[in-house]
Structures are given as structure tokens and as C-alpha cells.
Amino acid sequence: MVTDEKATKPIPKRNSLPFLGSTLDFARDPLAFLTRLQQQHDRLVQFNAVGRLITLTLTPEDAKYVLQENNKNYVKSAAYDVLKMFLGNGLLNSEGDFWRRQRRLAQPAFHKQRLALLVDGMNRETAELIDRWKNRNPAEPLLVSEEMMQLALAVVTRSLFSSDVKNHFENVSESITTIIQTAYKEIFNFFPFTRNWPTPRTIRYRRAVRKTEAIIYEIIEQRRREPPETRHDDLLGMLMETRDEDTGEQMTNQQLRDEVTTIFMAGHETTANALSWAFYLLAKHPEITENVREEINRVLGPTNLPTIATLRELTYTTQVIQETLRLYPPAWIIGRQPLHSDQFGDYRVEVPGADGLLICPYLLHRDPRYWEKPAAFHPEHFSPEQVKLRPTYAYLPFGGGPRLCIGNNFAMMEMQIVLTLLIREFDFRTIDQKIIEPEPGITLRPKGGLRLQVQVRPKAEWAAS
Numbered sequence: 001m002v003t004d005e006k007a008t009k010p011i012p013k014r015n016s017l018p019f020l021g022s023t024l025d026f027a028r029d030p031l032a033f034l035t036r037l038q039q040q041h042d043r044l045v046q047f048n049a050v051g052r053l054i055t056l057t058l059t060p061e062d063a064k065y066v067l068q069e070n071n072k073n074y075v076k077s078a079a080y081d082v083l084k085m086f087l088g089n090g091l092l093n094s095e096g097d098f099w100r101r102q103r104r105l106a107q108p109a110f111h112k113q114r115l116a117l118l119v120d121g122m123n124r125e126t127a128e129l130i131d132r133w134k135n136r137n138p139a140e141p142l143l144v145s146e147e148m149m150q151l152a153l154a155v156v157t158r159s160l161f162s163s164d165v166k167n168h169f170e171n172v173s174e175s176i177t178t179i180i181q182t183a184y185k186e187i188f189n190f191f192p193f194t195r196n197w198p199t200p201r202t203i204r205y206r207r208a209v210r211k212t213e214a215i216i217y218e219i220i221e222q223r224r225r226e227p228p229e230t231r232h233d234d235l236l237g238m239l240m241e242t243r244d245e246d247t248g249e250q251m252t253n254q255q256l257r258d259e260v261t262t263i264f265m266a267g268h269e270t271t272a273n274a275l276s277w278a279f280y281l282l283a284k285h286p287e288i289t290e291n292v293r294e295e296i297n298r299v300l301g302p303t304n305l306p307t308i309a310t311l312r313e314l315t316y317t318t319q320v321i322q323e324t325l326r327l328y329p330p331a332w333i334i335g336r337q338p339l340h341s342d343q344f345g346d347y348r349v350e351v352p353g354a355d356g357l358l359i360c361p362y363l364l365h366r367d368p369r370y371w372e373k374p375a376a377f378h379p380e381h382f383s384p385e386q387v388k389l390r391p392t393y394a395y396l397p398f399g400g401g402p403r404l405c406i407g408n409n410f411a412m413m414e415m416q417i418v419l420t421l422l423i424r425e426f427d428f429r430t431i432d433q434k435i436i437e438p439e440p441g442i443t444l445r446p447k448g449g450l451r452l453q454v455q456v457r458p459k460a461e462w463a464a465s
């Protein structure tokens with residue numbers, strides 16, 4: 001692909017209303033709208049929404065081109081501004097040299113070796129949940145989606161701050177929930193200037209941000225006062241320790257605040273939704289659940305907790321998680337803004353003119369050109385043989401290129417631990433075979449929440465599986 005001016009074919013455009021364009025279709029049911037476009041087009045299609053001309057890319061090659069090969073021509077799209085209100089200049093929304101430096105500083109904290117230090121905390125948080133679930137009335141359906149949200153929040157909080165935050169946890173969790181709910185609503189707010197108005201929503205939001213910020217700053221200050229030899233084996237400790245290779249500089253309190261809040265946000269809602277979808281799919285597929293249990297029994301037996309070494313042996317369970325992320329990718333859409341015109345084969349995306357460019361993992365993950373059974377829950381899609389046959393960017397739950405999710409190993413580890421421990425102890429069943437639809441917002445949630453019947457498994461069944 002080259003970026004000279006030998007444009008040829010016009011990019012297909014979707015006909016839509018003169019002023020509103022496809023805004024209503026897109027806002028009403030984005031997945032149905034985008035799926036229709038995918039069925040009608042092969043590579044690229046443009047439509048107008050919210051007064052902007054959006055280009056939807058439909059192939060793994062173009063996803064790779066935008067995210068990796070020509071990533072310098074693309075910055076994060078305007079949708080990320082909503083997150084900026086809270087996340088400041090953290091990794092998720094910063095750009096250029098500042099982003100590059102922060103990414104270099106943060107990367108060591110996410111190396112597999114350092115992540116191994118967090119396994120114990122993940123096991124402990126899950127064990128606390130198991131105790132709680134064992135002491136509840138099993139006849140009552142359980143709101144699994146909310147339970148996963150609280151668990152993932154507890155895991156990321158412990159991973160960031162070890163035990164320092166236990167006393168503040170209630171406050172943080174409540175404030176983070178307010179912040180996320182506001183961000184959700186703001187995504188579809190077509191009048192972004194109202195964000196600065198003192199409405200009850202923005203007042204509640206600002207209060208929550210101030211409260212969370214105060215707690216984070218307090219912990220940072222407390223650690224700065226400690227003797228230099230004091231070590232904290234958690235993400236904040238690692239972020240405070242790391243130094244720029246060239247200048248020797250460390251992160252300022254403001255930068256730490258922005259990265260910590262970014263990890264908070266990016267690191268729990270995504271994982272929580274993926275886990276909810278995994279339990280939903282397993283509840284609907286008892287035969288796959290049995291295969292998972294057989295593997296858990298072989299690798300861990302009835303009581304051992306997972307370790308970094310045993311997690312590696314849980315290959316089928318990992319395929320189940322990968323397949324869940326295929327069908328329900330929490331980051332279902334990735335937006336970019338082209339800086340200059342760009343050439344995609346015979347097509348040219350013109351700047352100015354074209355605003356947003358979309359890469360849609362949800363569509364690529366269900367494209368029959370790359371998947372044997374696109375609509376089925378089929379963990380064999382991730383057998384080494386099948387993986388080899390596919391273009392790499394046909395599957396991109398964690399994005400790709402330099403902006404690849406920094407927490408991908410963290411997330412995989414957490415999902416493996418939670419899934420194995422809970423599937424070993426409990427049976428999950430859907431209520432009246434209910435079908436749960438995905439609801440796309442910042443992440444892909446189970447619409448209306450996920451309620452399941454959750455029963456403790458008799459010990460005898462463990463031995464038999």
C-alpha cells in the first residue's frame with residue numbers, strides 16, 4: 001500500500017438521511033447496523049454519523065495497515081475524549097512522544113515475570129468470592145455480571161495497591177461505578193458542550209472523580225514518605241520504581257494518577273464482561289464445560305490453586321477464553337482519526353473529508369471468510385492448526401501494533417484463574433434458556449445484566465470429572 005495520489009475507485013457510501021446521515025441507525029443498534037454494512041461490502045464503506053464521515057474497514061489486512069504498518073498516520077478518535085475527562089493523559093488516550101515515553105516506563109510492570117507476583121492476589125480475591133457464593137441461597141438466581149464487575153474491580157485494586165486500599169475500597173468502588181456510568185451516557189451525548197454544564201450528572205461525576213483522585217494521591221504520598229528500601233510488589237510500586245532509560249526521570253504524581261486511573265478503568269470492565277460472557281457460554285454448553293473440568297482436574301486436581309506454571313498447561317481453558325473474546329470482544333470497536341489522506345489498494349481515504357475510521361473486532365471475529373463456524377461457540381477455532389490458517393488481524397480482542405493492550409497478559413491470567421476456580425466449584429445454568437444480547441457501549445456488555453442459576457457442585461462430581 002502506498003500513499004501517493006493515484007486514487008481510482010470511489011469508496012462505497014451508504015445512502016442515508018440528508019442531515020442526520022446514519023446517526024439514528026448507528027445509535028439505535030450499532031451491531032445490527034455495522035453487520036448489515038459488512039454483509040453488503042467487502043473491504044471499505046463510508047457513512048455519515050453525528051455530522052462526520054466515517055470509514056468502516058472490513059478486512060484483517062486493513063486493520064493491520066492502520067494499527068501497525070502505517071500507525072503513524074492515525075491518532076485515537078474523538079470518542080476517546082469522553083474518557084479523557086477522567087483518565088487525563090494516561091496511556092489509553094495520550095499520543096506522540098509523551099505516550100511513547102509513558103509506555104516505555106509502564107511496560108516493565110506488565111512483563112510476565114512481574115505479573116507472576118499478582119497471581120496470589122487474584123487467587124485470594126476469587127477465594128473470597130467463592131466463600132460468599134457458598135453462603136448464599138442457591139435457589140436465588142445470581143446477577144453474575146455485577147459479581148464479575150465487583151470481582152474484577154477488587155482484583156485490579158489489589159494488583160495496583162496491594163493492601164493499602166482495603167479501608168478505602170468501598171469509596172473507590174462506588175466512585176468508579178459513577179464515573180463509568182457517566183462515561184457510558186456521554187458516548188451517545190450528541191451535544192458534548194453540555195459536559196461543562198452543572199447538571200446533577202456532571203456534579204455527581206466531578207465529585208466521584210475528586211474522591212477517587214484524593215485516595216490515589218494519598219496512597220502515592222504515603223509511599224513517597226516511606227524509606228527508599230521499602231518495596232511494594234504491586235503495579236503502583238512498579239510504576240513508581242521505573243526510570244526513563246535516557247534521562248533517569250521517574251513519573252510525577254500527576255502522571256502516576258493518570259496511569260493508575262487508566263489501569264483502573266481499562267483493566268476491570270473489559271475483563272469483567274469477558275468473564276460474564278464466558279459463564280454465559282459455558283452455561284449454554286455443558287459438554288464444553290465438562291471438557292474444561294476434565295482439564296482442570298488433570299492439571300490442578302480438586303484443591304490446588306493455579307500458579308504461573310500450571311496456568312500454561314490449561315490449554316483448552318485458554319481456548320475457551322479466546323473463543324469467548326472472539327464472539328463477545330469487550331473492545332468491540334476501535335476508532336482512529338487519519339491525519340493525512342491514505343491509500344487502501346484502489347481506494348483513497350481523503351483528508352480533509354473523512355473523519356473517523358473504524359476497525360471492528362466484533363465484525364472481523366464473525367466474518368465467515370476467516371472462521372469455520374462463525375456463529376458457534378467452538379473453542380477448536382483456537383487449536384494451533386486453525387490459528388496458523390488465519391490472517392493474524394482476523395482476531396484482535398486486544399487491538400494491535402504499538403497501541404496493543406498493555407494489560408493483555410494480566411487479563412488472560414485473571415480470566416484463567418477466575419474461570420478455573422469458579423467452574424471447579426459451581427454449576428452455571430441459564431434461566432429458561434434465556435438468550436442474552438450484547439449491548440455495545442464503551443465495552444460489550446450483556447444487555448440487562450447476566451443472571452444465572454449458580455449451584456455448588458457436590459464433591460463427588462469433582463472426583464468423577
Ligand code: HEM
Binds near residue numbers: 103329331
Ligand atoms: C479482556 C480484557 C481486555 C480487553 C479486551 C482489552 C482491550 C484493549 C484494546 C483493544 C486496547 C487498544 C485500544 C486502541 O487501540 O484504541 C487496549 C488498550 C489498553 N488496555 Fe486493555 N483490554 C483488556 C484488559 C486490560 C487490563 C486488565 C489492563 C490493565 C491492567 C488494560 C490496560 C490497557 C491500557 C493501559 C491500554 C492502552 C495501551 C496504550 O495505548 O499504550 N487492559 N485494551
